[in-house]
Amino acid sequence: KNQVEQSPQSLIILEGKNCTLQCNYTVSPFSNLRWYKQDTGRGPVSLTIMTFSENTKSNGRYTATLDADTKQSSLHITASQLSDSASYICVVTGNTGKLIFGQGTTLQVKP
Amino acid sequence: DTEVTQTPKHLVMGMTNKKSLKCEQHMGHRAMYWYKQKAKKPPELMFVYSYEKLSINESVPSRFSPECPNSSLLNLHLHALQPEDSALYLCASSQGPGVPYEQYFGPGTRLTVT
Numbered sequence: 001k002n003q004v005e006q007s008p009q010s011l012i013i014l015e016g017k018n019c020t021l022q023c024n025y026t027v028s029p030f031s032n033l034r035w036y037k038q039d040t041g042r043g044p045v046s047l048t049i050m051t052f053s054e055n056t057k058s059n060g061r062y063t064a065t066l067d068a069d070t071k072q073s074s075l076h077i078t079a080s081q082l083s084d085s086a087s088y089i090c091v092v093t094g095n096t097g098k099l100i101f102g103q104g105t106t107l108q109v110k111p
Numbered sequence: 112d113t114e115v116t117q118t119p120k121h122l123v124m125g126m127t128n129k130k131s132l133k134c135e136q137h138m139g140h141r142a143m144y145w146y147k148q149k150a151k152k153p154p155e156l157m158f159v160y161s162y163e164k165l166s167i168n169e170s171v172p173s174r175f176s177p178e179c180p181n182s183s184l185l186n187l188h189l190h191a192l193q194p195e196d197s198a199l200y201l202c203a204s205s206q207g208p209g210v211p212y213e214q215y216f217g218p219g220t221r222l223t224v225t
Contacts, residue, residue, distance in 0.1 A: 031210045043115070043201050043216030044154070089153060097209035101153030 002027040004092050004102035012108045017080055021105045023073040023090030031093040035064050035075045038087045038104070047075070047088075080109045115217035117202050123223045126192060132220045134185040134202030140215075142208040143185040145177060146201040148219070154201055160185060161208040192224045 004025045013019050025033070032051045036044035048057040048064040050073070057064050061078045077084055090102040115136045124130050134143065142161050146154035159167035160179040174196075176188040185202055199219045205212040 034213070036216075041199065041219065041221060043117075043203075043218045045216070046213060049213065093210055095210060097212075098156065099214065103153055104151075106151075 002092075002094060002100050004090055004100050006088075006090050006102040006105050008105060009103070010106040010108070012110060013080055015080060015082055015109050015111050018076065018078050019080060019107065021075045021077075021088050021090075021107070023075070023102055025071050025073070025090070025092045025100075025102075027071075027092040027094045027100055029095045030068065030071075031095055031097075033064075033066055033073050034091045034093075035062070035073075036089045036091060038089060040086070044089055044091075077107075080107075082109050082111060085109045115202055115204055115215050117200075117217040117220050119220060120218070121221045121223075123225060124189065124192065125225055126194070128192075129188070129190045131189065132187040132200055132202075132222075134187075134204075134217055135183055136204040136215070136217075137183055138204065138206075138215070139182075140204035140206050141182060142205045142212065143179065144203040144205075144214060145185070145187055146203065146216075148199040148201055150198075158187075159208065166208065189222075192222075194224050197222055197224045 007022045034049045035047045038044040050066045063076045066073045087104040089104045145157040148154040157171045158177045163179045178186040201219045202217040203214040205214045
C-alpha cells in the first residue's frame, strides 16, 4: 500500500534553533517528493520538490534531502523564525500523478 | 498572475441550503482539483478536471457537484450537506494532469454546516 509517514507528529522549538522533520514513504514507483508548508486555515505552499536523481534541494532556510534507496526524506529548517510555525506536509507522487500526503508535522516556534 | 483564488473564505450553511464554492486561476493551467481537509488531517482528493472534463471522482457523495464552466473556473455546488461535511475545501490547479506538473493550492474555503 502506498503510504507516507512523517515524524514527529508535533514539535516545539525556540526561535533561532534548527530542527529536522522526517518523512518515510512506501510509494512505488516513485516520481517525486515535495515538502509543503501549510499555515492554519490556509492552502499548502510548496517549499521544495525532488525527483529520484536529486538528493538535496534548498530554498532559503529550508533544506530537503532525499534517499531514494531507503525511501526517506528530511526537511531541515535553519535559524527558525516565529513565522515558521505551521504544518509541514511531505507529499509523494507516484506514476499516476496522484498526490499521496503524509499526516504532517506541526511545528511551533516559541520566542 | 501566479495564484489560485477561492471565494468565499468562510461559509456557514444549514443542511437544507444550496451554496457554491468558486475557484479561479489565470495561469493557463488545464487541470483543476478539489480537495477536502479536516482539522489536523492531510487533504483528501475529491475531483479532478482535465481540459474542462471531469476525469476523477473519488467516490464523492452526490450532494457535492463539481462544475468547470471554462478553463479558468471551477465550482463546487453544495446541497443537503451534513455537519460532518464541515471542513476546509481546497482548490488546486496544475499546468496539466499527471506526474511532472506541480499543483498550486488556493487558500481554501472554510465551510461550516449547521
